[in-house]
Amino acid sequence: MTKRIFQQARWNEKLLFELGSEGERGMLIPPFETEAGGRAENSVPESMRRQNPPHLPEISQVETLRHFLRLSQETLGAGLVADFGMATSTVKYNPPVNEQLARDARLAELHPLQDERTVQGLLEVMYRLERFLQEISGLDRVSLQPRGGSQAIYANVSMVRAFHARRGETQRDEFITTIFSHPSDAAAPNVAGCKVITLYPEESGYPGLGALKAVLSERTAGLIVTNPDDTGIFNPRIREFTDLVHAAGGLCVYDQANANGLLGVLRAREAGFDACQFNLHKTFSTPHASGGPGAGASCVTEALAPFLPAPTVEFDGEKYYLDHDRPDSIGKIGSFYGVTANFLRAYAWIMSMGADGLREAANLAVLNNNYLLKKVLEIPGVTAPYQPNQPRLDQVRYSWTELLQETGLKITDISNRSADLGMHFFFSHHPYVVSDPATLEPTESYSRRDIDTYVSSWAQIADEARTQPELVRSAPHNAPIHQMSDPTYLTDPEKWSPTWRAYRKKHSE
Ligand SMILES: Cc1ncc(COP(=O)(O)O)c(C=O)c1O
Structure with missing residues (x-):
């Protein structure tokens, strides 16, 4: 095997904030025309206005370009190396044809406040991508609003909380997870104000049913696990786990960031889960590894659907529209509708794969x-x-x-x-x-x-x-x-x- 000789550029590059000098400018902004309607800052209440100007870099255009050029020389470059070592972060090939689609002005130049009638194509892509993810997970509804896996996990945990609250079971504030599940599976319920119970593995690499039974109670809100987890070991008794949690009145959330080995093989529904999330920037081939931005998809059963983040994308038989009128929704999980360029990339990837x-x-x-x-x-x-x-x-x-x-x-x-x-x-x-x-x-x-x-x-x-x-x-x-x-x-x-x-x-x- 031929070994490549590797020698990378090494610049003693400072941070952008440390470069430049006082008064240097990269761009001269034309003076404001007061006749056009007064100074914009006058429309901001006095109490909310900045006392001091923001601490921004003062640097010329050419220095800025040099800075970023030098930084780009110090990166490995996406796809140049076999990126297997990103720690439970599926990094796969991102076909350039999907980039070409995502950069098309007809998508890239859309504004999130545009009238729905003018973005029917994008809404259709979102709607159809959601249907694909429904099929892949076996669940009933999907929200593409989360900006990544952790946000989608947080959305799923919040929906489980809202579900119990709706039934008057507010005492259900405990989530059970496993030590090898991703840290976000413990962090999300913790941020949502719940107690987190962690199970440890036996010799097999996953916890025994006895350990689960011992922590189930009327306080159980749910189970939240990654399977396979970071060890790559799949817990084959997962259905018994989810059945036990349901029998105790809890719901089950599946962290499916690691779905790459399970596509078309196992679905969240058959494994007994009520919610799952996919990371489009992993399993569905949208850029990753600091090439982001990521995008998460939250998938839920019909019982959790009323609590989905608002708005949802709907189709009335003729046109696609955003439904903001969702009284039981957990609210917004991020601004606007999600990372739309990634929806198109993921959609194109699924379509090309079949x-x-x-x-x-x-x-x-x-x-x-x-x-x-x-x-x-x-x-x-x-x-x-x-x-x-x-x-x-x-x-x-x-x-x-x-x-x-x-x-x-x-x-x-x-x-x-x-x-x-x-x-x-x-x-x-x-x-x-x-x-x-x-x-x-x-x-x-x-x-x-x-x-x-x-x-x-x-x-x-x-x-x-x-x-x-x-x-x-x-x-x-x-x-x-x-x-x-x-x-x-x-x-x-x-x-x-x-x-x-x-x-x-x-x-x-
Ligand atoms: C199993 C698992 N869950 C959740 C996450 C979090 O996803 P994100 O980094 O998009 O927030 C990751 C990402 O590393 C993961 O591997």
Whole structure:
């Protein structure tokens, strides 16, 4: 196999806020014509007006272009590498033809406040995409309003809450989840003001029925689980789980962000779920991996349908329209109607695949994953905890612990070194029940050659860890990323800075 030589541009690039100088301008805004109706700010109440101008970068056009050009040289570039290591984040091929459609001015230049009669085409795409997702989930209604998986999970949890409240069962405020379900499955009920009960796995990789029975009560609002979860192990007794929850009066929410191995194979309805969500930016091939924006789809049974986010898209036999008159709705989950460009991308992808194509994608994703599993387990020092040597669905949470104990290196050293070999640095989100984890998901998009290349890079790093540990410890050498030395900067609210303002606040303290 030919190894590619990887050497990436590395600029000592500052933040946009740190570039430029006072008074520099990228654009001169024409003076306001007062005759046109007075100053706009006069229509904003005095109490709501800014006291100080916003802290915006002051920078020329050419410097701005250079800044972004340099940044673009420091990215790996979508599709350039086999992106298997995004930690329970299905990253698959996004066919450029779908991009072409989504960028067409007839979609890209629509305004969300346009009259419904002028956006019949887009409403039809939304309506038809919803029907596809109904069929794929087996459920009865869909909302495309959520901006991503977590928002859709939150919408589903809120609908379950509203359902119980409507029946006067406000004491139902407990959600049961499993430790290997995605962290959003615990976070969403927590944000919705519920208590979260977490079940831990047995040897099999999933919790026993006894553990579930022990926590069910008249306070149970619902079950919310990912299946298969981050380990790639599918809980085959899921129907018994959902039946037990229903018998206790609760409802069941399925986190189907990881639906890629199940398309056309298993539906939320038959598994006994009342609600599920899909991430269009994963399973349905719309861009992902910081190429976003994402889009989530909330699917529910008829019993939960009255609570769907408003407005819903309806068809009266002649025209499509938005129904805002939904008195039991949980309200809006985001502004306007959702990430419409992704609806068209996902719709186009489903249309091009057809029902058989979707099932074939699922079969290939599972095949690819099990080929990868077999190859990875040939690398001494890497293991796949729970059910070793058993097939998994679409992903596997591996552990590097054995190699790290042998060499004294850290998981971040291995991940940093993988960036040197031209790969997205891998990670796994918390909780770190599998120690020193790396979650890989090869999807249907990658060839056997891609998988072999990926595995040979891991094998090379494992070998270097034993023979040249300093090379690994001081990585990355060829990639522009900084050393990722402390993953808690991604998981600890005390440390992360999602905005420049938060960064400055934390660093000035
Ligand atoms: C199983 C699962 N659920 C939920 C999410 C959250 O989706 P999003 O990142 O779109 O909010 C993810 C994404 O990583 C996931 O893998």
